Amino acid sequence: MVKALNCPNCAAVFNPSDKSCEYCGSYIITSEAKQLTYDLNEFKPTYQKIFFHEIEMSANELPIRSGMANIYYSATKSDGGRLLLTNQRLIFCAHALNINPNLYLEIKIDDIDQAELGLNLFISQQY
Template sequence: MAKSLNCPNCAAVLDPKETSCAYCGSFIITSKAKQITYNLDEFMDEFKPKYKKIFVHGIEMRENECPIRSGFANMFYSVTRSDGGRLLLTNQRLIFCAHAINLNPNLYWELNLNEIDRTELGLNLFISQRIRIFERDENETNFVVYGGKHWQNELTHALDKG
């Protein structure tokens, strides 16, 4: 049985097989993949001119913003505490949204790329790795992700372009 979801822009019922809202014309990207890297050329050339608003996993893209990579991640606080959710890297921001089943299901973390000083690849735990994000104001945030080397490469590339 296919479940429906609502458009993040107008709340109209959206068939999960559809990628755009029939009512408001928003483009909606969702994926059950553990990790996905988006084709930026295709996104900017094909999607941006056609749609009024674009949402990636329920997050509205800003003007000239496009997704680079998204995937499951844990915001890591300590060995005994973390929040699971989805990490999204765009050409403007790094965003984390917690899953609904967390103790803190409304957790939303966002950082503009120009606020990031550097990133490092942390401890390797089999197929997952820790990505360490260092802000210019000396705060540090850690994420445990699948394919940490890919994340690190995409982050480095996005920071170099910014």
């Protein structure tokens, strides 16, 4: 059973199984998939705005890939959530089960010099 949500743009009732709000045309990403790569042809100019878990994309910003992620502060402390890569920035949003569920970080793509794939105690991949 799919629960109804509200559109972050116009507040109309929105069914998460739909891809866009029927009232304002905003594209709303609510995927529960562990990882997802987006087809950029999917985002048509008729959509007024694009939202990823209620984060509004900037002008000319398109999602490229999203997935589960962790931010590691030390070997014993981390926060879990979702990571979104767009053509303009990298965004981390903590999930509600964290001590700090409102944690939100973003880095502009131009500020990233290097990224490496790592492994943390065979539990999850980290960047």
